[in-house]
Amino acid sequence: MQPDSAASAWHAHLVDDHKALRDLLTQIEDALHTRSVSIGEVGALLGELGDRLVKHFTLEEEGGYFVEALQHAPRLVAQANRLLAQHPKMCTQADQLVNLAAAPASTDTWWAETRERFLAFKEELLRHEREEDGLLQDAYHQDLGSHD
DSSP states (O other): OOOOHHHHHHHHHHHHHHHHHHHHHHHHHHHHHHOOSOHHHHHHHHHHHHHHHHHHHHHHHHTTTTHHHHHHOGGGHHHHHHHHHHHHHHHHHHHHHHHHHHSOSSHHHHHHHHHHHHHHHHHHHHHHHHHHHHHHHHHHSOOOGGGO
C-alpha cells in the first residue's frame, strides 16, 4: 500500500526537516572539530539544535507521523511507541549539551568533553531517525506473500 497524496506531501515536508536537522548536526560537529567559533557560538548552535528537535519531534507526534503507517501495519505499534518514548530523552540530552556551553570549566577540557558528548548524541539521534524511517518502510513496503 502507498500513502495518500496528503500524507506524501507531509512526508516530503518531514524529509526536508530531516535534512535541515542533519545539516545543523554537521555544522555543530565541524565547529567542535575545528574550534573555528567561540564557545558561545557553539552554545548558540546547540540551543538551535534543541529548539529544532522540539519542533521536529512535535511535527512527528502531532503530524501523525506514524498514524497512517500503523493503520496499514498495526503490528508495528510497539516499535512506534518505543521510538516516540525516546523523544523526551533526546530533548533532555540536547538541553544538557547547551548547559555545557553555559559554564565551561577549562577551555581544552570543554572542547574535548563537548565534542565527545555531542558525537555520542548525534549517533543516537541518527540511529533513532533511521529506525523511524525503517518503521515507515516496513509499514508501506511489506511483503504481501502469495498475493503478489
